[in-house]
Amino acid sequence: MVEAALRLLKLQETGDRSRLGFLTLVGLTILLLAAASLSLAVGATGVNLWHVWQYMNGQGNSLALQERVVLEAVRLPRTALAMLLGAGLAVSGAMMQGLFRNPLADPGVVGVTSGAALFAVMGIVMGGGPLLAISSVLGSHFLPSMAFLGGLLNTWLLYRIATSGGQTQTATLILSGIAVGAISAAIMGLLIFVADDRQLRDITFWSLGSLSGASWARVLSVLPFVFMVVAITPSVARGLDALVLGDAAAFHMGIPVQRLKRLIVLAVAAACGATVAVAGSIGFVGIIVPHLLRMVIGPSHRFLLPASALGGAVLLLVADSVARTVVAPAELPLGIITALFGAPVFLMLLLARRASGPVL
Amino acid sequence: MITVQALSVERSSRRLLHDITLDLQPGSFTAIIGPNGAGKSTLLKAITGEIPASSGSIRYGIEDLAVLDARALAQRRAVLPQTLDVSFPFTVLEIVRMGAVACGAMEPDREAEKALIKVGLAGFRHRLYQTLSGGEQQRVQFARTLAQLPSPTWQGNARALFLDEPTSSLDLRHQIGVLEIARRFADDGGIVMAILHDLNLVAEFADQIAVLDKGRLVALGDRSTTLTDSVIAPVYGMSGVVGRLPKADVPFVLPQARYR
Numbered sequence: 001m002v003e004a005a006l007r008l009l010k011l012q013e014t015g016d017r018s019r020l021g022f023l024t025l026v027g028l029t030i031l032l033l034a035a036a037s038l039s040l041a042v043g044a045t046g047v048n049l050w051h052v053w054q055y056m057n058g059q060g061n062s063l064a065l066q067e068r069v070v071l072e073a074v075r076l077p078r079t080a081l082a083m084l085l086g087a088g089l090a091v092s093g094a095m096m097q098g099l100f101r102n103p104l105a106d107p108g109v110v111g112v113t114s115g116a117a118l119f120a121v122m123g124i125v126m127g128g129g130p131l132l133a134i135s136s137v138l139g140s141h142f143l144p145s146m147a148f149l150g151g152l153l154n155t156w157l158l159y160r161i162a163t164s165g166g167q168t169q170t171a172t173l174i175l176s177g178i179a180v181g182a183i184s185a186a187i188m189g190l191l192i193f194v195a196d197d198r199q200l201r202d203i204t205f206w207s208l209g210s211l212s213g214a215s216w217a218r219v220l221s222v223l224p225f226v227f228m229v230v231a232i233t234p235s236v237a238r239g240l241d242a243l244v245l246g247d248a249a250a251f252h253m254g255i256p257v258q259r260l261k262r263l264i265v266l267a268v269a270a271a272c273g274a275t276v277a278v279a280g281s282i283g284f285v286g287i288i289v290p291h292l293l294r295m296v297i298g299p300s301h302r303f304l305l306p307a308s309a310l311g312g313a314v315l316l317l318v319a320d321s322v323a324r325t326v327v328a329p330a331e332l333p334l335g336i337i338t339a340l341f342g343a344p345v346f347l348m349l350l351l352a353r354r355a356s357g358p359v360l
Numbered sequence: 361m362i363t364v365q366a367l368s369v370e371r372s373s374r375r376l377l378h379d380i381t382l383d384l385q386p387g388s389f390t391a392i393i394g395p396n397g398a399g400k401s402t403l404l405k406a407i408t409g410e411i412p413a414s415s416g417s418i419r420y421g422i423e424d425l426a427v428l429d430a431r432a433l434a435q436r437r438a439v440l441p442q443t444l445d446v447s448f449p450f451t452v453l454e455i456v457r458m459g460a461v462a463c464g465a466m467e468p469d470r471e472a473e474k475a476l477i478k479v480g481l482a483g484f485r486h487r488l489y490q491t492l493s494g495g496e497q498q499r500v501q502f503a504r505t506l507a508q509l510p511s512p513t514w515q516g517n518a519r520a521l522f523l524d525e526p527t528s529s530l531d532l533r534h535q536i537g538v539l540e541i542a543r544r545f546a547d548d549g550g551i552v553m554a555i556l557h558d559l560n561l562v563a564e565f566a567d568q569i570a571v572l573d574k575g576r577l578v579a580l581g582d583r584s585t586t587l588t589d590s591v592i593a594p595v596y597g598m599s600g601v602v603g604r605l606p607k608a609d610v611p612f613v614l615p616q617a618r619y620r
Binding site: 013014016017101102103238241242244245246248249251252253255256257294296299300307 | 408409410418429430431432433434435437438439441444446447448449450451452453454455458459462469485486487508588
């Protein structure tokens with residue numbers, strides 16, 4: 001143990017953190033298994049870790065029908081959804097921060113999330129009126145489709161505004177993101193103003209972010225998006241590292257910069273739209289997880305991106321387990337818990353940057 | 361060889377470069393000199409492929425620059441920019457390694473180490489880039505550039521090293537150290553092109569000097585034909601600065617005098 005620690009320390013001296021990154025991935029995988037078991041074992045009903053163990057060992061038949069239903073139809077999809085959303089949110093946060101060369105950048109900050117939220121609210125308020133035809137055709141897919149569309153629209157708008165001559169300036173992108181987010185918030189305010197009481201309740205509950213509606217259908221609807229974001233990580237990691245030195249330096253080192261940026265913007269929009277669609281806005285996961293990981297393994301995206309996927313999944317599993325237990329049998333909205341963890345981290349980052357120079 | 365033929369660059373209907381023609385031969389060290397705003401950086405950016413030419417052509421060997429993609433270009437040339445902010449806490453080794461990875465090195469760590477030894481920063485590999493002084497940062501970036509070009513030739517073609525004011529943050533000794541490494545790269549068959557402001561260093565290290573003024577190439581040749589009062593005086597608006605000593609009570613520092 002001591003010898004291993006010494007070896008790690010020596011690696012630290014060489015300036016190479018690859019071994020540390022690899023060990024962190026192993027550690028996070030173990031944590032993920034533990035967090036998933038915890039998530040399966042806690043909740044309002046009496047199903048516990050022993051039942052989960054029996055179920056996993058193929059002794060599901062010995063469980064009572066009610067226990068099996070709780071596991072298969074409630075706990076398993078919820079656990080799967082928490083893992084997928086956590087991984088998608090954290091990886092897209094890490095990617096955006098690399099893209100904008102700024103540890104404060106987050107899909108929530110640049111307006112992608114608010115676009116998705118706006119369209120979801122639009123769906124809630126107008127689903128029974130002007131959009132009745134579409135909502136009745138799409139049924140339960142109506143709200144997710146709307147949110148996804150809004151995320152894409154805002155990303156597209158952002159890209160059109162902040163990109164000129166094929167070049168995207170980071171400061172312009174962040175500022176336009178704030179503007180696009182403000183417009184979305186304003187329109188959302190208008191919609192809330194005209195909404196009736198029942199719609200208001202829907203909006204409020206949904207905007208706090210929750211996994212309580214988890215089902216296998218929802219898991220399947222986000223799976224392709226999260227899979228896409230996680231699958232492109234090996235091919236964008238080197239490009240994102242080079243991008244930290246600036247667009248020109250990345251190009252000089254053989255990175256097709258504009259193509260890389262487009263790919264990342266699209267992937268992030270897809271992942272955020274899908275997330276907002278099934279769980280409302282869950283903030284700060286994309287900021288906390290990459291930030292904590294950078295402190296341990298450094299900023300190299302080769303390890304940061306996969307570690308963020310694992311870390312995001314762990315964080316959301318734990319946060320959701322807390323959300324389900326602290327006020328059981330009721331549950332807290334998940335977005336409140338991630339914000340309670342995340343907002344202070346965001347502030348800490350801001351203050352640290354203010355101390356060392358300009359914030360943006 | 362890199363051939364620049366009748367190159368012009370326009371930006372928002374302003375002509376930044378007019379009709380530039382020059383060759384960068386393997387084994388040569390070309391210095392671009394000229395006053396601020398003469399178009400030196402624009403010329404460097406056009407030749408390295410960072411900005412497109414409005415007219416004219418640039419060839420790397422027999423290949424037109426326009427058909428080479430980013431990856432292919434990265435094998436043929438590396439560029440040292442003026443200054444770089446790095447927004448995340450990378451270590452020196454991690455930064456230099458990016459250059460080695462860009463050229464597809466099998467052992468990027470070894471290549472990075474070799475480049476760090478060359479620039480005299482062997483003991484700095486674990487340091488965080490942001491904690492270094494401006495001059496040290498510039499040498500780390502120089503090491504990254506060198507790691508991208510592990511040999512001066514590749515598949516029979518000369519590789520090119522482009523340096524944008526490589527000595528701007530360096531003390532006298534390191535200015536000469538960096539230029540000596542570049543000179544050796546050229547002597548081993550590579551191509552070097554550097555924007556330099558110190559004409560004494562230009563006189564010592566460059567064998568081809570391109571004098572730019574208001575976007576035009578006003579002189580091209582070795583130091584005996586370009587570093588003359590008749591060329592320098594109109595470009596910089598100062599006459600009598602070439603090859604004369606100051607008044608007896610003013611000391612002066614000439615690095616090239618060390619070999620006398």
